[in-house]
Amino acid sequence: MERMKTDVIPGGDTAAGAGGTPSGGAHAGGGRVRGPVPPGGFPYSPADEAKRRGVRRMKTLATCLLIGVALVYALATWAKAAGAGGWAGYVAAAAEAGMVGALADWFAVTALFKRPLGLPIPHTAIIPTKKDQLGVSLGDFVGENFLSGEVVRQRLRKVGIGRRLGAWLAEPKNADRVTAELSTALRGALTVLRxxxxxxxxxxxxxxxxxxxxxxxxxxxxxxxxxxxxxxxxxxxxxxxxxxxxxxxxxxxxxxxxxxxxxxxxxxxxxxxxxxxxxxxxxxxxxxxxxxxxxxxxxxxxxxxxxxxxxxxxxxxxxxxxxxxxxxxxxRGEVQDLIASAWSSVRTMIVAAAEDENSELRLRTRAALLSLGKRMAGDGRLQGKVDGWLEGAAVYVVTTYRDEITSLITDTVASWDAEHTSKKIEAHIGRDLQFIRINGTVVGALAGLCIYTVSRLLGG
Incomplete structure (x- = not known):
């Protein structure tokens, strides 16, 4: 029982070996926030550490419940043998079924992340051994259900980007912000160009x-x-x-x-x-x-x-x-030099206009954005055109580059370290999985009690 407890309730820096023996003390690493991150591993943030502590608490609770029903079973069996009365049989049956349910759910939950007790049981340690297949399946699922042209088109149509964008641009502060950003981008582009x-x-x-x-x-x-x-x-x-x-x-x-x-x-x-x-x-x-x-x-x-x-x-x-x-x-060289020098003059003029908040360029750009925003906010036809353009562009991207997008998921998952991937996932969903163990103990005990009661009634 102690070996099982060590396997299902690892410490903050404890990793079970092939034989289930911890590589470090179960409590020695409790005060450390994070250790070195191996290649392909994940850096653990304070939030991740808090979640892992919550998982450890739930593992302890589920294991203590298993130990509790085991003690109840032992005492009830002893009481039944000592002639304590018929109630002892009911309690022993409930406790026995509770142990079975707890052990079965412990095995199922543990098999997701590691091999229970370190034994090479088939179809265990699913996440570490099937990580790459899970990444491929996840990529295919995302591609089929999220990156289809019809799904993207329907979603964008519900959002109503044209109307929202028009209302947003119609606000003077937003038009000022867009104008400033466009000016910055224009200056940056002209600076980069040789x-x-x-x-x-x-x-x-x-x-x-x-x-x-x-x-x-x-x-x-x-x-x-x-x-x-x-x-x-x-x-x-x-x-x-x-x-x-x-x-x-x-x-x-x-x-x-x-x-x-x-x-x-x-x-x-x-x-x-x-x-x-x-x-x-x-x-x-x-x-x-x-x-x-x-x-x-x-x-x-x-x-x-x-x-x-x-x-x-x-x-x-x-x-x-x-x-x-x-x-x-x-x-003539003079004409070519004149053509070439025209760009310097134009660039200087544009940069100066972009930097000056009161320049005609920025004032006209701001006025154009405000006018466009007001039209888009109230003109249904224009909204439809903008929505159609955006929908078409989005559908083109997701249909043309769907494989590249999904390969990003599969390749990223494939590059993860199997052990640390398992730990990261367990930190996020392990607490809820421990409730399965607790529920399995309770439901198993109730089912065992019902079965024992029915069998007693039918057997006279």
Whole structure:
């Protein structure tokens, strides 16, 4: 009996060996919270230790009850033999059946976690020996009953994520929180990205897109619309004003240039007179063009631009020349450097906007989140769309990666140490299992009493 008690009531650091002999004192480890954790084992938290102490108390109670009914059986048997009366037989029968029930349930409970009395009885120590099979079965059970597309879809539909998310986002404090988190994530992402990589990608994308698409027709349509709307006139006005001012400031340079191009045999005063005359005509022409919106030269500019816009769209030679010019411009190092440097400017601008709580980026993001939340909270169609998107995404994940998810369970269970897995599980459910032993003792005693009573009544 003492050997059995040692087997069913291990101490905090006592582990039964193959022969049922404890490897340490049953009470020596009572004050220690945890020992070294072996590979594949579990660290025992204070809560786990409290549960294990509760299991030990229940084991002691169940074993004491077994010892008690054994003593009752011995005394009742002695009393019956001594002629104490018929009551002794009833008590002895109840105590005997109680012992049988207690021993049977002790064997059943103990067989879950270890071999009773260390004996190699078949189908015992179920959890340590069948740990891997239990992990596979658990993984299959989870996959079939929790990771099926229909189960996930029905569960998400009952939750109503779209409505709840909308109501949550409609709260200003929650919108502020999401905005702050998005800003942090954006800054983190931009910090992680290397400028050289992004610049290379942006430059290559712009260059490839520009090479793949002909620009002349688009430029022609844009120029045609600008001329039709009169948008070019301000440019013409600016050119005329600048030309007039330049001529006024550089009159000597103009007259010298004209005189320098005259034949050598002409007198110098004639060259000077010709230069002055040319300069005055240029000034008159530019002044009239500047001051007269209906000047014939302006009309000629309009006709030239319209013709050029038409040629950009329909003239093959013009379009080919524009394409060659485009390739030459894109191939220049200065243009590539400009494209690459654009990313640095954009990143700096975005990071600054993300860090500033009053920036237009964050204010617009917050307003958009509040608006989206209010719409989702009250718009059933939008809620249905959001729920459908989330359901579809969740179903895709669980159906596509079901094997990977269940293998996480099976592989994790397989990596556990068998002995410590058994101890961990026993710490969590062992207390309830000890009630089975207590109930088995009580129910066995009542059943034995009933059987003995019936047999006495039937036997006269």
């Amino acid at each position: 400028d050289s990589d992004v610049q290379a990608v942006v430059g290559e994308a712009i260059t490839r897109r520009a090479d793949a698409q002909e620009v002349a027709p688009g430029l022609g349509k844009m120029l045609e619309k600008i001329v039709a709307d009169g948008g070019h006139r301000r440019v013409v006005d600016l050119v005329c004003v600048r030309a007039h001012d330049w001529l006024a400031e550089h009159s000597d340079s103009v007259m010298t240039a004209v005189s320098g191009g005259a034949p050598g045999w002409t007198p110098r005063f004639v060259d000077r007179k010709v230069g002055e005359r040319v300069y005055k005509e240029l000034m008159r022409f530019v002044t009239e063009m500047r001051d007269m919106p209906e000047h014939p030269a302006r009309g000629a500019v309009d006709r030239f631009l319209r013709d050029f816009a038409s040629d950009l769209q329909s003239d093959t030679d013009t379009r080919e020349r524009v394409e060659r010019l485009k390739s030459e411009v894109l191939g």
